[in-house]
Amino acid sequence: MAPITSAITRVLVTGFGPFGGVPDNPSWGIASRLPSALPSNIELLVHPSYVPVSYHPTLDLVPTFHDQSPDIALHIGVAAGRKYFAVEQTSQKSGYEWVPGVDGEIFTKEEQQAAWGPLPEKYSTSLDLHATVARWKELTSGLSFSERGSGARAKPVDVRFSDELPDMLANFTTQGQSVTTQDDEVKWSDAVGTYLCGFIYYASMAEMGKRNTGEQRNVAFLHVPSLDTEEQIKVGVDVTVALIQALVEVKGST
Template structure:
């Protein structure tokens, strides 16, 4: 990625989702809004600027389409990282692709779907599946290594216990996945992949699925995992 971006600043747009179903506090947004404005890069002359919107993406198809496109127009990012919650997982996973169709099946928080007719009108003859342009297989290996150095505090048996980096490396499970789904996560991913392809000719977009994190300490761990992923993606490891 760094070969096609300015050496002085890389703009990374990061989003999270708002409430849906019984999730009143969505950890994807809690992570996004807790990120710092900048990340230190291994390249002294390079700055990684994190752009987080003032509010989360609604878990609704039509607002996602409008807001995601507007955010890309406004910030012209080099990289987009969408974060979403996977309620059935206990690990972090970066997704490889998103489907064009299937968003007419599951109603969103507004009790609406993205109909087949709307899909045809908006996406036209775009590919049935879009994949990120980033080398995620290599990135995940580096990401796992980066997460092994994170030290966090978690509650265990009602008591706080500080884990060593080695212990946390086993606790923080980060993986490569290709199952973003056909709900709002997959929809946001597809929209951004398509928009970045139109603007840059490259699909420098990823979707990060996070587990259900509860409490400030677990969210802080999620923030560190997310920062590690962004660094790896920007620096092309």
Template structure:
């Protein structure tokens, strides 16, 4: 049985830069997180931004699980076309059509070699609907700061990116008010989906509990210390929600 007197270890990662995202807020959040939280929670934030590249990622994930043996793994990435935070339910084995920052993809032959016998789609064993209900309650008083300092009048051209590829440039208000935190099942088919699938496999096969106690959170395109600080607050509340729900599953 796992309770408040037992330390729960949560491994956390964030990605580095890629096309259209010179400063990835997922890594900006990860490197600003505390090492411990109330209720005996230990945060193990990987010490570097994970490169947005398939082959380094597939090498790194098993090493992180073997070294740290976390109870829960939380990976983070940016969804710059969204104005909300979301945890993703599933990921898929393939395809991986988008070239990474090294100009590489992950071929069907490599997929078969690494993940022989694994299903096309995998889902976390965490109860994300329960997690999100707790997360929404915990974050209802968080106010997202204005990107322009609060006057709401500044406009600029901002390039949105999705699934690792730049899309059209839109003229948008330089004000991002995060509406909420959500459940989602749209992780994409780039490195966010890739690392999520890789760790869903790894935690099941070589993790401490033999369960897929893994989550992936997409964050909006946060910029500057004030917005990243809010991202940290939202992430802390997600971790607390994940751990509370996970502990209830263990009892």
């Protein structure tokens, strides 16, 4: 697939801040190290600070992201129980009343109804993630994942603030050590969860759909594993850059 070289593509990128068990969130570590531009006329609009792991501040921020009129929005979060990078297909508008954010607040059923009442229970991105992942695999084939060492070496996690509770509980022992192994380093997924990762994904797709003719939701969510060292974060930056390039190429070819 040939890279897009004519029009400028504006890609918004965000990362999350610390939460229980994750004092240095690698999603913000990656986002904050991205350049302002990439080859093939890609302009990166990196939000200048991390998104707090709290529902109400996040909901307030989402419209400001889209005030910049990005062609693609990419939100990044951590899934500490995984050893791979994954783009998520769908998110849902309900279920955020169970696990509080770092401020101790939930997003109640009544608030969910007030914010998104008439909208579908699930939103799926308008981006072709299957084609994107195929291209992403090509672009990352030369990267050295060995620099991650054991990869997503898990820290003890407070499950009250876990990013995706079913996934975390499945992938962790009671001592908080990862017991999962994965063959693929980059992949498609449909398990964004109902914590802040799913919340920002749904809110961002709803906001972009509201603003665009035909309700195009050119939004993606990237889950990254725990990355503990500067070398691992650098690998995460390279993987994310490759994903952005793949998203732009695939979008431009459709």
